[in-house]
Amino acid sequence: MVPDMSAEPRMSLASRAVLAVLQDPDAEHFGLRIAKATGLPTGSVYPILVRLQQAGWLEREWEDIDPAVEQRPARCFYRLTVKGRQRAEAVLAERPVLPAWGVVRGEVVT
Numbered sequence: 001m002v003p004d005m006s007a008e009p010r011m012s013l014a015s016r017a018v019l020a021v022l023q024d025p026d027a028e029h030f031g032l033r034i035a036k037a038t039g040l041p042t043g044s045v046y047p048i049l050v051r052l053q054q055a056g057w058l059e060r061e062w063e064d065i066d067p068a069v070e071q072r073p074a075r076c077f078y079r080l081t082v083k084g085r086q087r088a089e090a091v092l093a094e095r096p097v098l099p100a101w102g103v104v105r106g107e108v109v110t
Contacts, residue, residue, distance in 0.1 A: 009051040011091055014040055018048045019088040022058070022080050030075040049078055057084030 009015065017038040022029055035045045052058040059081055063074040080088060 007055055008087075009048075009055045009057065011095075014038070014044055015048050015051075016091060016095065018045060018052070019080075020092060022078060023085070023088055023092070025079070025085075028075075029078045031078075034078070052084065053078075055084075057081060057087055 017040065018034055021027075021034050021037045027033075031042055031045055031049065034040075034049070035042045038045065049058060049060075053060060057080060058078055060076050060078050062076050065074050067073050
């Protein structure tokens, strides 16, 4: 089944928290780092990333490393597309993420 790239992903509070983290274009976003920044379990983060990618809001790229040399598995980095950046700005302007989730409009709250 081919995903419907025109469909808007469901925007739960958790989805908005993930979008807020992804708004930093200079950061290297990978699943575990996103989970830590949002306080969400990885079991919630990865399905959100899949939905955002299927909607055309997100692209991903595997790190080009030798896992034996680095002594860790390669990471999959996520980045908002132009469409994703525009939609994230609109979604977060409409209803910002609460500070209790650890991020506010892409800034990590400590």
